[in-house]
Amino acid sequence: MNKIGLVIGREYFSRVKKKSFLLTTILVPIVIIAFYAIIIAITIKGGSEKRTVAILDEAGLFNDSVQTKDKSASYHLIKNETEASYIKKYKDAGYEAFLYVPKFEPSDVNAKPKMVLHSQSSISLSTSGDVEKLVNKSIEDKRLQAQGIDPAKYKSIAADVDIENTIDTKEGGKKSVAGVAYAVSFACGMLIYMMMIIYGTQVMRGVTEEKTNRIAEVIISSVKPFELMMGKILGIGAVGLTQFAIWIILIFGMQLALPLIFPDMLQQLNDSASAGGKAAMAAEVAQGLSSLPLLKIGASFLFYFLGGYLTYASLFAAVGSVVSEDQNEAQQLIFPILMPIILGFVIMTKAINDPNSSLAVFGSLFPLTSPIVMMGRITYDIPLWQMGLSMALLIGCFLFFTWITGKIYRTGILMYGKKPSWKEMMKWAFKKS
Numbered sequence: 030m031n032k033i034g035l036v037i038g039r040e041y042f043s044r045v046k047k048k049s050f051l052l053t054t055i056l057v058p059i060v061i062i063a064f065y066a067i068i069i070a071i072t073i074k075g076g077s078e079k080r081t082v083a084i085l086d087e088a089g090l091f092n093d094s095v096q097t098k099d100k101s102a103s104y105h106l107i108k109n110e111t112e113a114s115y116i117k118k119y120k121d122a123g124y125e126a127f128l129y130v131p132k133f134e135p136s137d138v139n140a141k142p143k144m145v146l147h148s149q150s151s152i153s154l155s156t157s158g159d160v161e162k163l164v165n166k167s168i169e170d171k172r173l174q175a176q177g178i179d180p181a182k183y184k185s186i187a188a189d190v191d192i193e194n195t196i197d198t199k200e201g202g203k204k205s206v207a208g209v210a211y212a213v214s215f216a217c218g219m220l221i222y223m224m225m226i227i228y229g230t231q232v233m234r235g236v237t238e239e240k241t242n243r244i245a246e247v248i249i250s251s252v253k254p255f256e257l258m259m260g261k262i263l264g265i266g267a268v269g270l271t272q273f274a275i276w277i278i279l280i281f282g283m284q285l286a287l288p289l290i291f292p293d294m295l296q297q298l299n300d301s302a303s304a305g306g307k308a309a310m311a312a313e314v315a316q317g318l319s320s321l322p323l324l325k326i327g328a329s330f331l332f333y334f335l336g337g338y339l340t341y342a343s344l345f346a347a348v349g350s351v352v353s354e355d356q357n358e359a360q361q362l363i364f365p366i367l368m369p370i371i372l373g374f375v376i377m378t379k380a381i382n383d384p385n386s387s388l389a390v391f392g393s394l395f396p397l398t399s400p401i402v403m404m405g406r407i408t409y410d411i412p413l414w415q416m417g418l419s420m421a422l423l424i425g426c427f428l429f430f431t432w433i434t435g436k437i438y439r440t441g442i443l444m445y446g447k448k449p450s451w452k453e454m455m456k457w458a459f460k461k462s
Contacts, residue, residue, distance in 0.1 A: 032252045036260020037267065040235070044268045054272050058279035079103050080156055083124040085110055087132045088142070090167045102159055112145070120149055128160060135168050136175030210408040211381055213321060217330055217404035218377040225337050225370060225400065228269040229345040232262055233359065236349030240442055255435040257442075258350075262342040266335065326407050329416075336423040337400030340430055341366065347434035351441035351454060362451065373398030377405035384409040394419050396426030433458040 044050055080102040084095065095104040105124070107115060112129045119127040126148040133142040146152060146160055170180040236258075252260075348362045376398055380389035384406040392402035393411075399419045403411075440457040 033256045033260045033263070036252065036257055037264040040261050040264025041267050041271075044265070045271060050268070050272070054275050055279070058276055061280060080126075080159075081105070081124050082156070082160060083107050083115070083119045083122065083127045084130065085112060085115055085127070086130045088130050088135060090130055090135055090164070090171065095163070097163055102156070104163070116147055119147065126152055126156065126160070128164075130164070135171035138172060210321060213326065214381050214405045214408045215377075217326065217407060218374070218381075218401050221330070221334055221337055221400050221404050222370065222374045222377075224269060224273070224334060225341050226367070228265055228338055229341045229366075230363075232265050232342045233345040233349035233363065235261060235265065236346050236438075236442070237352055237359070240350060253439075255439065258343070258346050258435060258438045259431070262339060262346060266338050266342065269338065270334075321408055329407050330404060332420065333400040333404055333423070336420070336427060340396065340400075340423065340427045341370070343427070343431045343434040347437040347441065347454065350438045365451065369397035370401070373401035377402045380405045384411070390415065394422060396422045399423055 082102060082104050084091065084104055085107045091106060093106065095106060097104060107127075110118075112131075115127060126146055129145045129147065131142055131144065133140045144164065146157065173180045173183055344366045345363065348359060348366070352359045352362065373392060376388060376392035379386070380392060380402050383389060389402065389406060392398045393406055393415065395402075399422065403416075403419055436458050437454050441454070
């Protein structure tokens, strides 16, 4: 164990002292907060520009005036023109688009008028959608009036019910917000997915570099290959946890400092949107987070990160021990390792929407996909036996793969000049000592 500890210390401190580690650890939170600030700025400036659309209404659909609550667009009715004549004029008149409404009877439910939205280039989806909503609402109002129904009264009696989800606990009911639970589940699964690939690849590259530079030959003269592999895996895993912890601290700290860094921008944001609406949204997110089992989520994330990382890092280390400088060899060998990780991400996207489906349950129990899929289900009520079985299978899988890859590592780290294959590696794994 002392030798493994020495290898862990060497791997850990040799990486955290590098300038690249310091740069990426500090720059990543800064980049995230910078993107956040840019999004705020774009949101503020983007809302100040109005789209202008001209409407030639031959059907009398809008009753000489266009009534709309859309503040991002301005609609103007054009008189004494035809479609053919105004096509050449609307651009010079300062309009982004020109809507032509032909003659038809709006109250006729069987009428299917062919309306045309003219523009100098491809129109945006938002503009097209807003114009369609405007026209459909106007036609609907005309048809209601033809049936003797007041559109305003119809709107007042139309049903628009929001159903609130309340989680019943011993402490009382807690309001659940589906969007917040979805976002937390997806973020946890995505982080596990990315970190297993990033740090697993670092393990492979570290082993390959030591083999290529013949450093491994010197190290294993005093350390067993299995001890060297375990020390390297645990050391790089500790680097990952350290970096992740620093990211969390810096991101939260910079978010708290954002009002001090960009006071004018945030003041503009407050002025550009409804204060009550934003307060309600913030309160809803806070309620959604308070309803989640945050302690359970944090503990599960730590366990599944470590379990998934250790399982896959041992496989990446085995690949690194049998390849040399030829990256094509490494890519061919790591493809079977990446497939379960990718499969786990695909299953997770389904499990978030249907956490109790047979596919979601299978993915959260199967050890090669459980770190990702289980984090996708973690915000839902998962039976304790599924959690326990999933953790037990992951631990068993880690121990099994560590034993196999340790034997591959022991042979491959000292082998040069021979092109490796999974078939050959399996022979080393199950060869009797």
